[in-house]
Amino acid sequence: MSLLELSGVTRSVRLPDDRLLEILRGVTLSVDTGEHVAVVGRSGTGKSTLLNILGLLDAPTDGEYLLEGTPIGRLSARERTRRRGEDFGFVFQQFNLLAGRTALENVAAPLMYARGGQFWRRKTLAAQMLDRVGLGDRLDTMPEKLSGGEQQRVAIARALVRGPRVILADEPTGALDVETGQEVMGLLDEIASMTGAALVTITHDLAVAARAQRHYRLTEGVLVPVDLGGAGHEWVGDVPTVHGARSLPGAVRGVPELGPSVPAQVQP
Amino acid sequence: MTGLVGAVVEAWDELRLHKMRVLLALIGVAAAVTAITAVTAAVEMLAQGFTEQDERFNGRQVTLSVDAWATSPDVQADTAALDATYATALERYGITYASRDMYTQVPFRFPGGTRPTETRAVDPDLGVMQRIGVTEGRWFTDADLQTFAPVVVVNEVFLESLGVSGLASRPTVLLGDASPVRATIVGVTPRMWQGEGPSVFVLYDQLARWYTPADPEWGPTVPSLKVWVPPEAADDLAPRLQRDVVAALPGWEVQINDNRSMGSSGLDGAARWVALGVGAFALFLGGLGLVNIALVTVRHRIREIGIRRSFGATSGRIFFGVLMESVVATVVAGVVGVVLAVAVVKNIPVDFLFGGGIQDMPPFPVSAAAVGMVCATAVGALAGLLPATVAVRVKVIDAIRY
Numbered sequence: 001m002s003l004l005e006l007s008g009v010t011r012s013v014r015l016p017d018d019r020l021l022e023i024l025r026g027v028t029l030s031v032d033t034g035e036h037v038a039v040v041g042r043s044g045t046g047k048s049t050l051l052n053i054l055g056l057l058d059a060p061t062d063g064e065y066l067l068e069g070t071p072i073g074r075l076s077a078r079e080r081t082r083r084r085g086e087d088f089g090f091v092f093q094q095f096n097l098l099a100g101r102t103a104l105e106n107v108a109a110p111l112m113y114a115r116g117g118q119f120w121r122r123k124t125l126a127a128q129m130l131d132r133v134g135l136g137d138r139l140d141t142m143p144e145k146l147s148g149g150e151q152q153r154v155a156i157a158r159a160l161v162r163g164p165r166v167i168l169a170d171e172p173t174g175a176l177d178v179e180t181g182q183e184v185m186g187l188l189d190e191i192a193s194m195t196g197a198a199l200v201t202i203t204h205d206l207a208v209a210a211r212a213q214r215h216y217r218l219t220e221g222v223l224v225p226v227d228l229g230g231a232g233h234e235w236v237g238d239v240p241t242v243h244g245a246r247s248l249p250g251a252v253r254g255v256p257e258l259g260p261s262v263p264a265q266v267q268p
Numbered sequence: 269m270t271g272l273v274g275a276v277v278e279a280w281d282e283l284r285l286h287k288m289r290v291l292l293a294l295i296g297v298a299a300a301v302t303a304i305t306a307v308t309a310a311v312e313m314l315a316q317g318f319t320e321q322d323e324r325f326n327g328r329q330v331t332l333s334v335d336a337w338a339t340s341p342d343v344q345a346d347t348a349a350l351d352a353t354y355a356t357a358l359e360r361y362g363i364t365y366a367s368r369d370m371y372t373q374v375p376f377r378f379p380g381g382t383r384p385t386e387t388r389a390v391d392p393d394l395g396v397m398q399r400i401g402v403t404e405g406r407w408f409t410d411a412d413l414q415t416f417a418p419v420v421v422v423n424e425v426f427l428e429s430l431g432v433s434g435l436a437s438r439p440t441v442l443l444g445d446a447s448p449v450r451a452t453i454v455g456v457t458p459r460m461w462q463g464e465g466p467s468v469f470v471l472y473d474q475l476a477r478w479y480t481p482a483d484p485e486w487g488p489t490v491p492s493l494k495v496w497v498p499p500e501a502a503d504d505l506a507p508r509l510q511r512d513v514v515a516a517l518p519g520w521e522v523q524i525n526d527n528r529s530m531g532s533s534g535l536d537g538a539a540r541w542v543a544l545g546v547g548a549f550a551l552f553l554g555g556l557g558l559v560n561i562a563l564v565t566v567r568h569r570i571r572e573i574g575i576r577r578s579f580g581a582t583s584g585r586i587f588f589g590v591l592m593e594s595v596v597a598t599v600v601a602g603v604v605g606v607v608l609a610v611a612v613v614k615n616i617p618v619d620f621l622f623g624g625g626i627q628d629m630p631p632f633p634v635s636a637a638a639v640g641m642v643c644a645t646a647v648g649a650l651a652g653l654l655p656a657t658v659a660v661r662v663k664v665i666d667a668i669r670y
Contacts, residue, residue, distance in 0.1 A: 052665050055578070057577075057578060057664050057668075058665055077582075077583075078582055078584075081577070081580055081581070081582045081583075082580060084578065084580050085579055085580015085581070086580065088578075090578045092668070096571070096575050096668065098575065099572075100285045101285070105281070109576070109579060110579035110580065112274045112277065112278055112579075112581075113274065113576075113579050113580040113581050113585065114270070114580075115270050116270065119273075119274060120270075162580075
């Protein structure tokens with residue numbers, strides 16, 4: 001039994017002019033414990049929607065999503081929220097640290113919704129987690145005083161502090177330079193491996209995606225497996241390819257320069 | 269348990285983080301609680317001041333006054349029999365506080381000559397019964413009844429007329445005209461009004477021993493008897509007392525009065541309602557300010573709310589958290605308001621406002637403080653409802669990207 005399993009998942013929204021916009025179409029994906037899966041795709045292809053569904057922030061319009069074999073459609077809203085807090089850790093592109101709170105308070109924030117020992121020992125646990133990401137000496141520093149890489153490390157510590165079973169990273173290196181991005185991804189990989197958490201990364205960056213064990217491409221709401229086989233890929237048209245085979249003018253290694261976003265399919 | 273504690277901790281963190289905003293929002297609430305508590309305390313003081321003022325003239329509640337007057341100039345008063353009747357009645361009815369009281373004119377010798385002076389012949393209990401305060405010296409005690417020479421308590425005007433500045437020199441004054449007796453001044457009562465003349469309190473028995481006032485043209489006089497009794501006993505006691513005195517004074521008209529219809533109890537209730545009205549209005553305005561600021565704050569926190577939802581915060585928890593921020597804030601404001609009220613009440617210039625001060629200072633109105641606190645908390649909860657509703661209606665996905 002997979003940890004996460006999507007089967008024929010569709011997500012559509014009705015537009016103001018009453019047309020139906022299909023963001024995801026028939027997505028099938030399974031993620032096992034400890035696995036690292038990457039999803040690549042252009043802007044507007046439904047990557048974040050896929051991540052939101054995986055993280056129980058959104059629900060499929062159609063299809064089935066099994067969380068450890070349990071259809072999430074059967075869970076109450078309260079139960080979904082509880083599972084989201086306990087089982088998932090989110091890492092966002094813009095870090096989304098809470099303003100006005102220190103690094104320690106930010107990392108302790110998810111533990112405010114935990115129970116028992118996790119709640120009462122939240123500051124100790126947060127300090128330990130910050131120490132694990134190398135920020136043990138910046139506990140009382142405000143986020144705005146930290147560099148981008150440090151802020152993302154705080155965000156990673158925050159995502160991991162409740163010991164989630166799945167880490168969902170949405171463009172985790174999107175706001176970082178290449179070198180810092182690699183460092184942050186290395187850290188994320190390392191801690192995810194150590195804790196045995198599954199890691200699902202959504203990224204534009206093929207070098208980041210290549211760190212995963214399995215790779216998928218999302219195009220116009222359709223998820224297809226691809227084999228990146230390692231770092232050094234670029235986008236060519238809609239398809240990632242090995243660096244050097246075909247090159248899009250202006251593309252930089254590891255930082256793909258994408259064209260206009262591809263709109264999802266709209267049905268009348 | 270952790271949910272509740274977590275919500276309170278979160279609310280406190282929010283308040284800590286937005287101290288200035290909270291401070292501004294809560295000034296109105298704190299002021300309202302101060303107003304409710306302090307004005308109620310002031311009203312109670314005012315009411316007590318009026319009551320005490322009233323009791324200085326009419327006696328404490330309930331004071332029964334037995335008054336008798338001769339129906340013709342030929343009727344004689346058997347004062348010894350009357351005194352015995354009074355004494356028997358007090359003992360029979362278990363009356364603790366009683367005093368004879370007679371207004372008369374007694375000659376006293378001043379530096380300018382002997383002149384008749386307004387005099388009240390009383391017993392020591394009258395001091396308690398009518399809250400007779402002294403600015404210097406003391407009121408009569410039971411021990412004074414045993415002294416052979418008379419003692420008197422005079423007003424400030426009397427002392428000034430005597431050319432004496434205080435009691436340090438143990439001043440005395442000659443009482444009577446033909447064969448005067450030297451009376452010792454043991455206490456001084458304050459001046460009650462402008463243009464007040466000299467007046468004296470003297471113990472009834474001592475006056476009777478040393479001076480016999482000339483009967484007025486309309487006939488002999490006897491002292492009234494004033495008794496301070498519990499309200500529940502007054503109705504039963506009044507006719508009995510009247511009957512006893514009528515028996516002792518044949519041919520005299522005897523009337524009994526009580527002071528329940530006098531007084532200022534109406535002021536107490538009305539003024540308290542005014543105070544509560546003013547406080548409630550202030551609290552309403554404070555609450556409006558709080559709602560306004562809380563709504564703006566929630567809109568600024570939409571992203572944060574989305575992030576917290578991603579941590580596993582339920583909509584109920586978000587609702588409760590935002591509500592608690594408002595409640596915790598107003599509770600803090602309420603405490604501040606009560607502390608301010610205590611400071612205000614402690615510094616009310618009682619002597620200045622209630623001339624002569626208040627003997628029995630009313631206790632701090634804990635009930636008003638509690639009402640203020642409860643109202644502040646309720647206003648906080650009401651003020652928090654709207655922003656809390658806005659907070660839970662935020663779509664998580666939109667909020668995170670906000």
